[in-house]
Amino acid sequence: MTIDAIARTRRFHRAVTSEVGALDSSFLGRGRPLGPARVLHAIGNGVSDVAEIRAHLKLDSGLMSRLLRGLEDEGLVTVTASDSDARRRQAQLTPAGKTEFAAYEALSDAQAGAILSRHPHPEALLQAMDLVATALGFDRTAIQRVPPSDPRAQHCLATYYAELAERFSGGFDVNLSADPEARDMEPPRGAFLLAVLDGLAIGCAGLKGTDKGYAEVKRVWVAPSARRMGLADLLMQAIEDEARGLGIRTLRLDTNSALPEAVRFYRKSGWREIPRFNDDPYPDVFFEKHL
Amino acid sequence: MTIDAIARTRRFHRAVTSEVGALDSSFLGRGRPLGPARVLHAIGNGVSDVAEIRAHLKLDSGLMSRLLRGLEDEGLVTVTASDSDARRRQAQLTPAGKTEFAAYEALSDAQAGAILSRHPHPEALLQAMDLVATALGFDRTAIQRVPPSDPRAQHCLATYYAELAERFSGGFDVNLSADPEARDMEPPRGAFLLAVLDGLAIGCAGLKGTDKGYAEVKRVWVAPSARRMGLADLLMQAIEDEARGLGIRTLRLDTNSALPEAVRFYRKSGWREIPRFNDDPYPDVFFEKHL
DNA sequence: TATTTTTTCTGACTTTTGTCAATCAAATGA
DNA sequence: TCATTTGATTGACAAAAGTCAGAAAAAATA
Secondary structure, X not given: OOHHHHHHHHHHHHHHHHHHHHHHHHHHOOOOOHHHHHHHHHHHOOOOEHHHHHXXXXXXXXXXXXXXXXXXXXXXXXXXEOOOOOOOEEEEEOHHHHHHHHHHHHHHHHHHHHHHHOOOOHHHHHHHHHHHHHHHHHHHOEEEEOOOOOHHHHHHHHHHHHHHHHHOOOOOOOOOOOOOOHHHHOOOOOEEXXXXXXXXXXXXXXXXXXXXXXXXXXXXXXXXXXXXXOHHHHHHHHHHHHHHHOOOOEEEEEEOOOOHHHHHHHHHOOOEEOOOOOOOOOOOEEEEEEO | OOHHHHHHHHHHHHHHHHHHHHHHHHHHOOOOOHHHHHHHXXXXXXXXXXXXXXXXXXXXXXXXXXXXXXXXXXXXXXEEEOOOOOOOEEEEEOHHHHHHHHXXXXXXXXXXXXXXXXXXXXXXXXXXXXXXXXXXXXXXXXXXXXXXXXXXXXHHHHHHHHHHHHHOOXXXXXXXXXXXXXXXXXXXXXXXXXXXXXXXXXXXXXXXXXXXXXEEEEEEEEOHHHOOOOHHHHHHHHHHHHHHHOOOOEEEEEEOOOOHHHHHHHHOOOOEEXXXXXXXXXXXXXXXXXX
């Protein structure tokens, strides 16, 4: 690693450290130390299991217990025994707790808004922040099966289509393409997979069942901030696992030579180029893979 | 500000917060609380004036005094009275302090290296980190006069030339251009200005004195991470101030239509297009401004 | 059923960080 | 020169955060 790269990384670190400190001080403004505020924040975000909060915030069990009781005394949370295991305890916000949580959320939102609004070109800043956030947390990426109607899936697809429209010289209209019926991408005929990192979908891939003796891989997309990280490999691996689970033995896909990185990716991932197998107007490169 | 933009910013914030926490924990591994470690770090970075450290770390004077004495007792720093004002005190590292400081530096470097090395495309990550760091700290940008031989100035110029070589269809060779003698860009004939943020030069501009009744503005460059922030305005304002200070009444500059954003910038900054005034092979657009 | 393990709670600490007022020495300004 | 201001130190606290061992209750296991 070059000296310059390290220095730039550390400069970045200094910059965000002072930003983090600024948010912490604004939290202090609500008259509560950071400890209880962090616990309240975790509960508000849906982490109700006390042991889970403890693991997440790396707190000693004694300290956790006291912080929780403090919040109970303030009337912000109630703690009840878990149904399945009466030793474990579940914390939830009272109405007053929800109000207080909302106030912290407003502070966070205000800070985020302030960062963005003092930048003359927020979209560039957002893209840079996405890239950094994805790089730092990439190991936590989870691949999950969702219905194609999931709003996050729809968001991925919309972004994907917009990108195709930009890269194809004649634009792209999804209605001219063979738009798969949603149920072809759901079990038992197929599947739709989402790569999710910290609540944000950073990639997707669809497996579309057909009656022609093969299934099609469709809508493979990776967010710009997550490219070159090997996410496409993860997604395709998961798609192949799904296909095997559904008893599918042959996969086909089509793509376009205007997307050379995609063509290159399939070539080196064990796909074999085959002749055109549909009359879709957009693709001009066709692949097949036997599982 | 859209909901989505706020959510992305907060996701970024969460990602870097855990990274910051990881570095703090690694600092704790040296058996010293964060307070003294931060003071040691500040002194090691050349902030020797105690009042300055105090302001920088936002510490109470009593706490600061105790932290310093703790470091003195450990034999890591010595504190002496300032020459100019015997009330103020200067802290410096002992040899043992330098060793300890180096250990902290190694931890920081290791963490920075780890972030970079687990990314398959570090340069993209670095550029994103630069953009974020510049956006967060832009207000702290300082414009300072340096000799053109300053290594930071040389670094800016090298990057500038590389960029020109990429954008000019026939490439760019600075030796074919009228390479100004260094002394033409130093007082009393001219000046060379650097925009510096957190130790990194993010832009430059040169004022080159001539004997022809005008001075030339040369080498106006803004780092990609700082573009669209209005830095060129700041630099040009500073250049004009320098020129006025040197008794210069007329400024000229040349640029190239392959740099449309530069041409646009000068047009809207009160520069008037004039006919070619030199035989430099690269420029094809010429401007003049009276102060 | 008896024993062990897990989860939380409590009491009794310590360490770290932050605050405030009093004091002292040096510098500043009238 | 003498009062005032400034920068650092000190004592006396207080709040916040972290640690640890024991106890109680529930669950898991033998």
